[in-house]
Amino acid sequence: MLIIGEKLNSARKQVREMIENRDVKSIQDLAKKQVEGGAEMLDVNSSAASGDKEENMEWLVKTVQEAVDVPLCIDSPNAEEIEKGLEVYNWDKGKALINSITGEKEKIDRLLPAIVKYKCAVVALVMDERGIPDNSKTRVEIAKKLIKVLTDVGVPLKDIFIDPLVVPIGTSDKNGLVTMETIKSVKEAHPEVKIVTGLSNISYGLPERKLINQVFMILTMGCGMDAAIIDSTDKRMMAITKTAMTLLGEDNFCSGYIQAYREGKLTFEIK
Amino acid sequence: MLIIGEKLNSARKQVREMIENRDVKSIQDLAKKQVEGGAEMLDVNSSAASGDKEENMEWLVKTVQEAVDVPLCIDSPNAEEIEKGLEVYNWDKGKALINSITGEKEKIDRLLPAIVKYKCAVVALVMDERGIPDNSKTRVEIAKKLIKVLTDVGVPLKDIFIDPLVVPIGTSDKNGLVTMETIKSVKEAHPEVKIVTGLSNISYGLPERKLINQVFMILTMGCGMDAAIIDSTDKRMMAITKTAMTLLGEDNFCSGYIQAYREGKLTFEIK
Numbered sequence: 001m002l003i004i005g006e007k008l009n010s011a012r013k014q015v016r017e018m019i020e021n022r023d024v025k026s027i028q029d030l031a032k033k034q035v036e037g038g039a040e041m042l043d044v045n046s047s048a049a050s051g052d053k054e055e056n057m058e059w060l061v062k063t064v065q066e067a068v069d070v071p072l073c074i075d076s077p078n079a080e081e082i083e084k085g086l087e088v089y090n091w092d093k094g095k096a097l098i099n100s101i102t103g104e105k106e107k108i109d110r111l112l113p114a115i116v117k118y119k120c121a122v123v124a125l126v127m128d129e130r131g132i133p134d135n136s137k138t139r140v141e142i143a144k145k146l147i148k149v150l151t152d153v154g155v156p157l158k159d160i161f162i163d164p165l166v167v168p169i170g171t172s173d174k175n176g177l178v179t180m181e182t183i184k185s186v187k188e189a190h191p192e193v194k195i196v197t198g199l200s201n202i203s204y205g206l207p208e209r210k211l212i213n214q215v216f217m218i219l220t221m222g223c224g225m226d227a228a229i230i231d232s233t234d235k236r237m238m239a240i241t242k243t244a245m246t247l248l249g250e251d252n253f254c255s256g257y258i259q260a261y262r263e264g265k266l267t268f269e270i271k
Numbered sequence: 272m273l274i275i276g277e278k279l280n281s282a283r284k285q286v287r288e289m290i291e292n293r294d295v296k297s298i299q300d301l302a303k304k305q306v307e308g309g310a311e312m313l314d315v316n317s318s319a320a321s322g323d324k325e326e327n328m329e330w331l332v333k334t335v336q337e338a339v340d341v342p343l344c345i346d347s348p349n350a351e352e353i354e355k356g357l358e359v360y361n362w363d364k365g366k367a368l369i370n371s372i373t374g375e376k377e378k379i380d381r382l383l384p385a386i387v388k389y390k391c392a393v394v395a396l397v398m399d400e401r402g403i404p405d406n407s408k409t410r411v412e413i414a415k416k417l418i419k420v421l422t423d424v425g426v427p428l429k430d431i432f433i434d435p436l437v438v439p440i441g442t443s444d445k446n447g448l449v450t451m452e453t454i455k456s457v458k459e460a461h462p463e464v465k466i467v468t469g470l471s472n473i474s475y476g477l478p479e480r481k482l483i484n485q486v487f488m489i490l491t492m493g494c495g496m497d498a499a500i501i502d503s504t505d506k507r508m509m510a511i512t513k514t515a516m517t518l519l520g521e522d523n524f525c526s527g528y529i530q531a532y533r534e535g536k537l538t539f540e541i542k
Contacts, residue, residue, distance in 0.1 A: 239482060249445050254477060266482055
């Protein structure tokens with residue numbers, strides 16, 4: 001299970017301001033805190049900050065990479081920002097993951113040359129010109145199309161991360177199941193392909209969002225999810241993720257679980 | 272999801288003593304507390320108490336049924352105790368579930384007449400003369416055999432509860448997966464048959480057992496589990512169960528989740 005820290009995202013007001021103010025210390029502290037919490041990769045997104053978009057991404061990638069040694073997930077809806085991130089990326093810190101392409105032809109065509117040039121890993125969202133399908137069948141069809149497009153230009157299956165997409169459960173009570181079914185079907189058809197998603201959208205509009213996000217994390221892990229973009233500074237989220245890995249047979253002799261316990265990472269006082 | 276309260280079990284020293292001392296108040300308080308916590312059925316097991324086995328079960332069933340209106344899961348390794356429980360059971364409080372038969376021929380033959388006579392629901396464990404299989408394939412074979420034996424004497428599929436069995440993850444790191452695979456395979460072959468299990472065995476010998484039990488509850492619910500024998504007085508366990516039901520599409524318009532939130536059942540203070 002690959003944990004990708006979600007917090008360096010300009011959709012969050014504090015982070016947007018840190019980028020706009022070129023606040024090196026705050027960005028680097030947030031990067032370090034996420035890695036200390038257990039993130040093995042950090043998502044970086046600067047697209048909501050004002051100013052020159054490409055300069056923002058360049059500054060963010062360089063600033064984060066100065067502080068931590070984990071690879072980055074370069075996250076933007078704009079191809080230009082992603083390309084700038086790849087251009088300035090320090091490849092000594094591991095392979096970059098770009099987030100994302102979709103089934104939209106224009107978007108694919110725009111980013112494919114950079115994917116080929118940099119040999120980066122790629123997040124592919126299961127949506128296209130029609131929007132986000134409300135059923136897993138269509139999402140799986142788009143996933144298959146995206147896997148073909150990427151493998152045709154030489155991207156190995158292990159570098160393809162399909163995002164099954166998460167739509168708030170508050171808008172339809174089947175939305176959790178649609179994501180889960182998409183994960184299972186894609187993994188069944190392509191066991192080598194990875195599944196990644198940002199989970200917290202599931203709880204949008206409902207109370208006690210962390211509780212929903214934590215339970216959905218476990219349910220999606222049970223379906224075969226390989227990576228998640230989550231808050232790695234949330235101790236309970238990290239504890240249940242570790243516990244789920246143990247229960248899913250990914251922890252020889254429960255040694256990771258016992259080590260986490262000894263480090264005090266599994267214990268909570270609850271009133 | 273059917274929640275079966277686990278606490279009225281003579282394997283627990285306090286309960287054993289309550290039974291031996293014919294402590295009506297303590298037994299009835301424990302029964303009420305579990306129902307207030309959300310149990311929709313209570314497991315009752317008196318077999319570890321000293322004294323006359325059948326008298327103990329008779330007293331326990333009558334004492335519990337005087338206090339609460341939920342049906343009971345009559346739990347014993349001894350056929351005589353189960354039969355006594357069925358004999359004195361108040362059927363106005365819903366159908367009794369007996370716990371359990373196994374694939375052992377002698378055990379099946381001994382209990383089948385009572386199952387036919389009382390038309391009770393039945394828990395069937397996926398083990399036989401060879402013990403507990405260490406793989407899901409053999410467990411599923413035993414499940415299929417048990418389903419055939421029970422349906423042949425007229426037990427409807429909906430009254431058959433297959434227990435996929437839970438062996439501690441501390442003894443083999445694949446033990447969680449074996450249970451999960453057994454659940455999925457049995458549900459795929461027989462969607463009408465129910466799956467029930469006691470989960471807490473999974474965490475035996477490891478620290479922070481509640482954390483493991485809670486995560487395993489969610490993972491097994493994701494595999495299609497219908498009922499679980501758990502501690503319904505554990506507020507976090509009940510909160511995550513409610514949340515998992517919502518995410519699994521069993522909660523129209525999230526109304527159960529929102530109601531639980533309004534009743535303060537989802538909120539915890541965590542240090």
